[in-house]
Amino acid sequence: MKQYGLIDGSESALQSFLNKLPGVDAVGADARAAMLATRSIKTTSKRWAIETAISMVDLTTLEGADTEDKVQALCAKAVRPDPTDLSVPSVGAVCVYNDMVAIARRHLDLIGGNHVPVAAVSTAFPSGRASMKVKIQDTKDAIAAGASEIDMVIDRGAFLSGRFIDVFNEIAEIKEICGEKAHLKVIFETGELVTYDNVRKASYLAMLAGADFIKTSTGKVSPAATPPVVLVMLEAVRDFYEMTGARIGVKPAGGIRNTKDAIKQLVLVNETAGPEWLKPSLFRIGASALLNDLLMQRMKMNDGYYASPQYVTID
Amino acid sequence: MINGEFLMTFEYAPAPESRASVSIKSKYGHYIGGKFVAGEKHFRTINPATEEVLSSIALGGKKEVDAAVKAAKKALDMNWSKLSGRERGKYLFRIARILQERAREFAVLESLDNGKPIRESRDVDVPLAAAHFFYHAGWADKLEFAGVGTNAKAHGVVGQIIPWNFPLLMLAWKVAPALATGNTVVLKPAETTPLTALLFAEVCEQAGLPAGVVNILTGDGSTGALIVNHPGINKIAFTGSTEVGKIIAQSVAGTNKSVTLELGGKAANIVFEDAAIDESVEGIVNGIFFNQGHVCCAGSRLVIQESISDEFIKKLQKRMEKIRIGDPLDKNTDLGAINSRAQLEKIKDLSLAGDAEGAERWSPKCALPDKGFWFAPTIFTGVTQTHRIAREEIFGPVLSVLTFRTPQEGIDKANNTPFGLSAGIWSEKGSKVLWASQKLKAGVIWSNTFNRFDPTSPFGGYKESGWGREGGRHGLTAYLKGVAHE
Numbered sequence: 001m002k003q004y005g006l007i008d009g010s011e012s013a014l015q016s017f018l019n020k021l022p023g024v025d026a027v028g029a030d031a032r033a034a035m036l037a038t039r040s041i042k043t044t045s046k047r048w049a050i051e052t053a054i055s056m057v058d059l060t061t062l063e064g065a066d067t068e069d070k071v072q073a074l075c076a077k078a079v080r081p082d083p084t085d086l087s088v089p090s091v092g093a094v095c096v097y098n099d100m101v102a103i104a105r106r107h108l109d110l111i112g113g114n115h116v117p118v119a120a121v122s123t124a125f126p127s128g129r130a131s132m133k134v135k136i137q138d139t140k141d142a143i144a145a146g147a148s149e150i151d152m153v154i155d156r157g158a159f160l161s162g163r164f165i166d167v168f169n170e171i172a173e174i175k176e177i178c179g180e181k182a183h184l185k186v187i188f189e190t191g192e193l194v195t196y197d198n199v200r201k202a203s204y205l206a207m208l209a210g211a212d213f214i215k216t217s218t219g220k221v222s223p224a225a226t227p228p229v230v231l232v233m234l235e236a237v238r239d240f241y242e243m244t245g246a247r248i249g250v251k252p253a254g255g256i257r258n259t260k261d262a263i264k265q266l267v268l269v270n271e272t273a274g275p276e277w278l279k280p281s282l283f284r285i286g287a288s289a290l291l292n293d294l295l296m297q298r299m300k301m302n303d304g305y306y307a308s309p310q311y312v313t314i315d
Numbered sequence: 316m317i318n319g320e321f322l323m324t325f326e327y328a329p330a331p332e333s334r335a336s337v338s339i340k341s342k343y344g345h346y347i348g349g350k351f352v353a354g355e356k357h358f359r360t361i362n363p364a365t366e367e368v369l370s371s372i373a374l375g376g377k378k379e380v381d382a383a384v385k386a387a388k389k390a391l392d393m394n395w396s397k398l399s400g401r402e403r404g405k406y407l408f409r410i411a412r413i414l415q416e417r418a419r420e421f422a423v424l425e426s427l428d429n430g431k432p433i434r435e436s437r438d439v440d441v442p443l444a445a446a447h448f449f450y451h452a453g454w455a456d457k458l459e460f461a462g463v464g465t466n467a468k469a470h471g472v473v474g475q476i477i478p479w480n481f482p483l484l485m486l487a488w489k490v491a492p493a494l495a496t497g498n499t500v501v502l503k504p505a506e507t508t509p510l511t512a513l514l515f516a517e518v519c520e521q522a523g524l525p526a527g528v529v530n531i532l533t534g535d536g537s538t539g540a541l542i543v544n545h546p547g548i549n550k551i552a553f554t555g556s557t558e559v560g561k562i563i564a565q566s567v568a569g570t571n572k573s574v575t576l577e578l579g580g581k582a583a584n585i586v587f588e589d590a591a592i593d594e595s596v597e598g599i600v601n602g603i604f605f606n607q608g609h610v611c612c613a614g615s616r617l618v619i620q621e622s623i624s625d626e627f628i629k630k631l632q633k634r635m636e637k638i639r640i641g642d643p644l645d646k647n648t649d650l651g652a653i654n655s656r657a658q659l660e661k662i663k664d665l666s667l668a669g670d671a672e673g674a675e676r677w678s679p680k681c682a683l684p685d686k687g688f689w690f691a692p693t694i695f696t697g698v699t700q701t702h703r704i705a706r707e708e709i710f711g712p713v714l715s716v717l718t719f720r721t722p723q724e725g726i727d728k729a730n731n732t733p734f735g736l737s738a739g740i741w742s743e744k745g746s747k748v749l750w751a752s753q754k755l756k757a758g759v760i761w762s763n764t765f766n767r768f769d770p771t772s773p774f775g776g777y778k779e780s781g782w783g784r785e786g787g788r789h790g791l792t793a794y795l796k797g798v799a800h801e
Contacts, residue, residue, distance in 0.1 A: 023743040025763050028594025038434060040330035040646035048325060235593050270325045271637050278325055 003208055004244040011165040018164060018204060024196035024232055033227035039267045046263070050298050052278060053262040054081060054088060057294070058119055058251065058286045060095040062126075062219060071100045072107045073315045079113035082295050083313065091291065092280045093149055095119040098142050105146030119149035119185070123174060126189070126218035128153040132170065139177050150178050151185045151215060151251075156192045159202060167202075168209045175210035185213035185251055185284075190229045191221040199229055203236035213249035219286060224254025227264060234272035247276065253286025259297040262290055327639075330646045332433045336420040339427075339510065342371040345379050345533060346516035348386030349526025354379065358535070360509055363430035364643050364652035364687040372509050375534035377541055380501070383530040384547040387472040387499040390527030395499050396469065404455030407494055409522040411448035414441065414487075417518070421511055425483055426643045428510040430652030430688070431606050433644050443768055444487035447786075450770035451495035454791055458496065461788055467795040469497035470573060471549035474542040477512075478555045479505035479654050480609040480710075486512055488785050489552050490529060491770075496794040498550070499528050501542055505555075506535045507655045540566070548572060550794070554611070557708075557734075557779045564782075575783030575793050577611065577775060579708040580736030583729035584614035584765060585751065587722065588622045590741035594763065596630050599714070602739060602765040604638060604650055604692050608712040609658070611780075612737035614765050615709060617694075618728050621718045628696060628716065636679040638692050650712060653688040662690050662711035669695045669704040674715070700731055708734070722747065726754040735777025739765045758784070 007013040041049055059078045061070060075094055082088040094104050094116060104118045120142035124130035130138075139150055152174050158166040171186055178184045186206040190199050206214050214233055217224035230252045237248045250273070256262055262285060269277050277283050292312045299307050344353040354373020361368050373379075395403070414421065421444075422436040431440070459465050473493045477485040482504055493500050504512035512531050519529050532538060536559070543551055543566050550573040553563050557578040567574050584602050586595050602614025619627055643651035653659040670676055674695040683689040690711055698705050698715040705715050719725035729738055738757040740748050748762045758776040761767060768774070773789035775781055783793045792798045 022590070022592040025591035025594035025743070027764065028591065028597055031764075032594070032597050038438070038646070039327065041327060042330050043328040045326060045328040052325075266325065275324055 004246065006243065007208060014164055014168055014205070014208070017208070018201045021200055021204060024200055026196055029196050029228045029231055033231045033268065036267050036271055037227060037264050041263050041267065047301055049263045049266050050259060050294050050301070051089065053259070053266060053285065054291065054294050054298075055090070055092060056280050056283055056285050057091040057291050058093045058095045058253070058284045059091045059291060060219065060253070060286055060288050062095070062097060062121060066097060066100055068103050070315070071096055071103050075104055075107045075113060075116075076111060077291070077313060077315060078116050079108065079111055081291055082298075088295070088298070090116050092284045093117045093119045095121065095151065095286060097121060097125070098138055098145075101142050101145035101147045117148040118146055119151050120145075120147035121151045121153075121218070123152040123170070125151070125153050125187075126220040128155045129157075132173070135170070136173065136177060139174050143178065143182050147182055149183045149185060150174065151187055153187045153189060153218060154202065154206070156189055159193065159198070164201075164205055168205055171206055171209035171211060183212040184210065185215045185249075186211040187215045187218055187253075189218055189221055190216045190225075191223050196228065196232045199232045200236055203233050204240070207236070207240050207248050211248060213251050213284070215251040215253055215286065217254040219254040222255065225252030225256055225265075225286075227268060230265060230268055231272055234268060234277070237277070238273045247282055249282040249284065250277070251284040251286055256285055256287050257289050258293040262294065327647050329642070331642060332423055332426075332437075332644045332646055334423060334427070334644070337423045337427065339370050339424070343509070343513050343533065344373050345375055345383065346513065346529075346531040347379065347383045348389070348530065349520070351516070352379070352382070354533070358506070360428060360507060362427050362687075363507075363654050364684070366686050369428060369510065372533045375503070375532040375538035375541070379532055380538065380541040380545055383501045383532050384472055384545050386527035387501050387530050388547055390525055391471055391499040394525045395528050396497060400456035400458060400497075403494060403497060404452045406522055406524050407448050407452030407455060407491060410518055410524070411445045411452060413518045413521050414445040414448060418442070418445070421483055421514065423644065424514055425511050426651070428508050429479065429482060430643050430654050432648040432651045433646055434648065435606060440481055440484045443770070444483045447484075447487040447491045447770045451491035451791070455495040458795070461791060463792050463795055463798045466797045467792070468797055470794065470796050471498060472547055473498045473500050473550045473552060473794070474545065474548040475500055475502040475552045476539045476542065476555065477502065477504055479508040480606060480611070482508040483511040483515065485554050486515055488554075492785070492791050492794045493552075494528065496791065498794055501530045501532060501548070503532050503534060503539055503542055509533045543567065550574070552793075553577070560781065573793075573796065575785070576781040577783075577785060578736075578779060578781040579734055580611045580613065580776065580780050581616060581706065581708055581732045581734045582612055582614045582737040582739065582757065583616045583618045583732075584739035585725050585729055585741065586617065586619045586623070586627065587725070587740075587742040587744070587747060588620040589744050589747070591743055591763065592623070592627065592630065595741040596627070596634050598739065598741060598763070598765045599631060600634055600638070603714040604712050605766050607651055607653055607690070609654060609710055610766065612759060612766065613710075614737070614739050615714060616705060616729070617714055617716045618725050619716065619718055620725065621720055624716075624718050628694075631694065632677060632679070635692050635694070638679065638681075640681050640689070640691065641684060650692060653690050653711060656688055658710065659688040659690060662709055662713060665704055665707060665709045666693065666713055669698070669702065669715070672702045672704070674698045674702055674704060700728060706732065722751065726751060730754075730756045733779045736775075736780035737761065
């Protein structure tokens with residue numbers, strides 16, 4: 001159990017640590033995010049941002065209607081986002097439900113995508129409403145099927161009713177199962193935590209419990225990865241690094257649909273956590289539609305005109 | 316790999332706003348009685364970021380001041396005083412809309428002449444200037460309902476002298492209430508930043524404002540003195556240094572001219588240990604580095620509780636390393652050029668005084684352009700009340716950090732200044748904010764924010780920071796006589 005020597009694992013120590021965190025002034029956080037959204041990213045820096053954003057996308061399909069063929073198509077796109085231009089990097093990961101992990105892993109390996117990890121949403125995603133036994137089994141299954149990244153949801157009910165230690169213990173237990181085999185991303189569902197103070201508390205709670213990444217949302221609840229929420233999480237990983245020397249990743253997910261949104265996220269990273277975080281091992285963007293807009297903007301930068309959507313593949 | 320050069324890190328490529336929207340004449344005259352009148356003597360106005368000469372500006376003398384006051388008086392008697400409030404309001408609405416339509420032109424011109432970042436001229440100066448005209452346009456036909464009785468009347472001809480830090484915005488603060496209340500205007504923009512006021516003369520033309528209602532005289536302090544001392548002027552409105560404000564107060568003593576003065580400041584930003592730290596850091600940065608610190612209400616003293624000061628200063632320094640300094644027209648620039656060589660020298664002198672008095676100076680590593688007037692964002696720690704940099708207005712990007720142990724000590728230090736324009740309180744505890752705001756002696760008190768301006772809110776100072784208020788109902792009544800002031 002990771003606690004970085006900051007707390008002793010007891011409920012009182014955790015409560016007191018979280019309660020001592022400085023508050024977030026919502027007006028100020030909104031204003032800072034809005035100011036950073038005015039950054040004008042053009043020419044060479046836009047090229048860099050598009051390329052980097054593609055490599056950070058966790059290409060996601062999380063639908064009841066997912067099928068084997070659908071997931072395979074997604075894998076093909078993840079490895080070679082633009083079939084006409086092999087210089088486009090592969091995306092950060094493919095993100096699927098538990099039962100699709102084996103299919104995704106097998107297909108990625110088959111098509112030369114060994115380097116693309118499979119991320120599985122876990123612990124009774126998206127609601128987190130299941131017994132711990134089920135959540136553990138869910139995670140074990142995914143890892144056994146080849147997931148090297150686990151995107152777990154926290155129990156928002158426990159968090160909102162102040163049972164931080166329960167949330168902490170769940171994360172710590174799942175982390176133990178992940179061990180060295182899988183990276184753990186902890187999803188807060190910030191749209192349900194609502195306040196920035198809660199987002200900050202959840203960030204520290206997850207980091208103390210052993211999260212490798214903190215992630216905003218499931219994509220099933222709106223609002224999701226709003227710039228000020230991501231700002232607060234980036235401040236948390238920055239300050240946590242100061243305290244412990246450990247760099248924790250951040251993954252906004254949900255609502256980032258076009259290149260402009262993605263570039264705003266990269267600006268937030270650059271000017272909050274710092275340039276050290278601008279790589280796929282420390283920053284991911286959970287998205288599906290975003291990738292095509294990035295590809296179209298990339299084509300535009302190369303050709304000088306906007307292509308019709310027919311020139312990018314739909315999945 | 317995308318075609319072309321590929322960066323290894325996220326460096327923002329230059330993103331300059333185009334100068335194409337602006338055309339600057341090589342020489343300007345005065346705007347008197349609805350016409351541009353050639354001047355006799357001229358001086359240059361330059362771009363402080365490059366020292367490029369922008370134009371040649373007329374230096375107003377006695378002849379021009381006489382002509383402008385005469386034109387304003389004529390317009391008042393023959394035209395403006397005969398119009399209903401509703402008709403006056405129409406002109407103000409028109410001016411506001413034209414300012415919005417020509418916003419980009421004004422923003423670019425302001426950044427060229429003043430040195431401020433385009434992000435600020437575009438997002439703050441120009442929209443707020445338009446907002447002041449819209450706000451006062453609404454008052455023009457409702458003066459009887461302003462709580463000033465039915466006998467309140469315009470002063471007549473108003474002399475207005477404005478500073479170089481927010482040239483267009485300060486013009487709007489002055490001209491909009493004056494016109495709404497039925498006065499006519501003789502306005503002098505600052506010597507180093509006359510261009511947007513001269514462009515505003517074009518806006519008056521475009522709005523069809525009757526000739527002589529607004530007259531714009533360019534010049535230096537001597538021109539200002541001629542306006543202040545002119546017997547045909549009924550009211551003086553001045554924004555600028557406390558030093559000049561005192562001279563004006565002496566000049567008008569014994570006359571029946573009304574005066575409002577908006578002068579210097581040495582505002583304290585008090586950060587309590589229970590503040591929202593990250594947002595407080597942003598607020599401190601905004602408080603002192605907004606507009607290069609050329610802000611009379613700038614939060615130039617950080618008064619911080621000792622229990623959090625080390626951690627806070629570290630965070631502040633990290634944040635300051637992200638401040639982007641350079642070309643004011645670049646959309647990503649946070650800190651632009653110092654407005655003039657003289658101001659730069661003043662900032663340097665006071666900073667050297669800080670060094671000499673034993674305060675510790677820190678600036679982030681940053682490359683400053685070779686040409687033009689530049690000063691890196693700077694903080695001094697270990698400052699005490701007896702240091703000059705804790706008492707005198709630096710009017711530049713220089714922050715003095717003082718610490719306190721108890722809330723009362725924080726308030727005492729904040730109030731221990733001859734000024735009293737603004738103050739900031741940073742705490743997440745509502746009761747403490749209310750307590751502190753009642754103890755602070757300042758005209759404007761911001762809580763968990765700083766440098767927020769709105770035409771509905773009165774602005775002005777205690778003590779040596781000035782007389783009277785601008786903005787809101789309070790500011791409006793300063794342009795009316797026969798008002799029972801509180």
